[in-house]
Amino acid sequence: xxxxxxxxxxxxxxxxxxxxxxxxxxxxxxxxxxxxxxxxxxxxxxxxxxxxxxxxxxxxxxxxxxxxxxxxxxxxxxxxxxxxxxxxxxxxxxxxxxxxxxxxxxxxxxxxxx
Amino acid sequence: xxxxxxxxxxxxxxxxxxxxxxxxxxxxxxxxxxxxxxxxxxxxxxxxxxxxxxxxxxxxxxxxxxxxxxxxxxxxxxxxxxxxxxxxxxxxxxxxxxxxxxxxxxxxxxxxxx
Numbered sequence: 618x619x620x621x622x623x624x625x626x627x628x629x630x631x632x633x634x635x636x637x638x639x640x641x642x643x644x645x646x647x648x649x650x651x652x653x654x655x656x657x658x659x660x661x662x663x664x665x666x667x668x669x670x671x672x673x674x675x676x677x678x679x680x681x682x683x684x685x686x687x688x689x690x691x692x693x694x695x696x697x698x699x700x701x702x703x704x705x706x707x708x709x710x711x712x713x714x715x716x717x718x719x720x721x722x723x724x725x726x727x728x729x730x731x
Numbered sequence: 732x733x734x735x736x737x738x739x740x741x742x743x744x745x746x747x748x749x750x751x752x753x754x755x756x757x758x759x760x761x762x763x764x765x766x767x768x769x770x771x772x773x774x775x776x777x778x779x780x781x782x783x784x785x786x787x788x789x790x791x792x793x794x795x796x797x798x799x800x801x802x803x804x805x806x807x808x809x810x811x812x813x814x815x816x817x818x819x820x821x822x823x824x825x826x827x828x829x830x831x832x833x834x835x836x837x838x839x840x841x842x843x844x845x
Contacts, residue, residue: 651833660735660821660836661774706773718764718789719834723773 619644619720621707626725630697638692638725640681640707648709650674650683650690651719655704664692664705697729733757737822737837744812744844752807752840754822760835761827763805767791767818768839774821780805781827812844 624639642648649668653661665674670685679694690707707722738753756763764779766789776789780799794816796808805824809816819841823834 658838660838661823661834662836663833666833718776718779719774721774723771 619648619709619711621709621720621722623707623722623725627728628725629728629730631730632699633696634729636692636694636697636701636727638705638707638727640690640692640722642688642690642707642709644688644709644711646711648711650681651708651710652679652681652690652692653706653708653721655706655724657703661706697727699729699731702727702729735822735824735835735837737820737840739840740838741841742843744809744842746813746844748812749808749810750812750842751809752820752822752842754805754807754837755803756805756822756824756835757803758824758835759802760824761802762832763799763822763824764789764834765795765797765805765807766821766823768821769818777807777820809842812842814844816842817844818842 620643622641651666652664654664655661665676667674667683673682681690681692704724704726706724708719710719735756761782765777766774768774775791777795778797780786783799783802786797819839821839822837825832825834
């Protein structure tokens with residue numbers, strides 16, 4: 618089956634620190650990969666995505682590269698801000714006709730200190 | 732504003748009571764789904780629908796019913812609430828697709844079952 622494994626959290630960083638959040642996956646077929654972010658008290662929203670190997674998704678200073686050889690999609694940001702404090706979810710979706718079933722990782726809480 | 736609207740935002744039930752969580756979207760999305768979010772578990776798919784009149788089970792369907800009589804609405808029913816159903820519930824929608832489409836999430840409904 619399909620699964621997503623995220624590094625254990627929570628993660629606490631100082632403002633302007635470098636961020637890496639690890640994500641690896643197992644999938645039958647050729648998945649699309651996503652990072653979703655959940656700000657406090659809100660629903661999830663897409664942060665970035667990649668649909669094929671070696672694609673790099675990027676948004677708001679965050680980046681992740683689809684690595685098929687290592688089955689990974691690690692999230693990085695060069696300089697985090699307090700406003701980046703949120704829960705981050707890695708997810709995958711394998712095309713299955715008319716479905717959009719996402720498989721999520723457990724999520725990791727990021728807290729950024731001023 | 733266009734998007735996914737969930738009601739109520741908060742609800743407290745007693746064991747054995749029934750209730751319906753409402754979900755409506757105004758983006759003409761074919762696909763709609765319900766997830767529950769529990770600490771340390773990430774998001775788990777409860778039920779989904781690929782169009783009006785069509786529903787299917789997700790990963791954790793027991794204790795929940797759904798129906799899809801219109802494109803816009805996808806209510807989630809708890810027929811006899813149990814404490815194990817205490818959770819935050821998210822409705823999400825997207826266009827029917829290849830699996831790479833992005834889900835739009837509602838703001839969530841927090842349910843407590845005593």
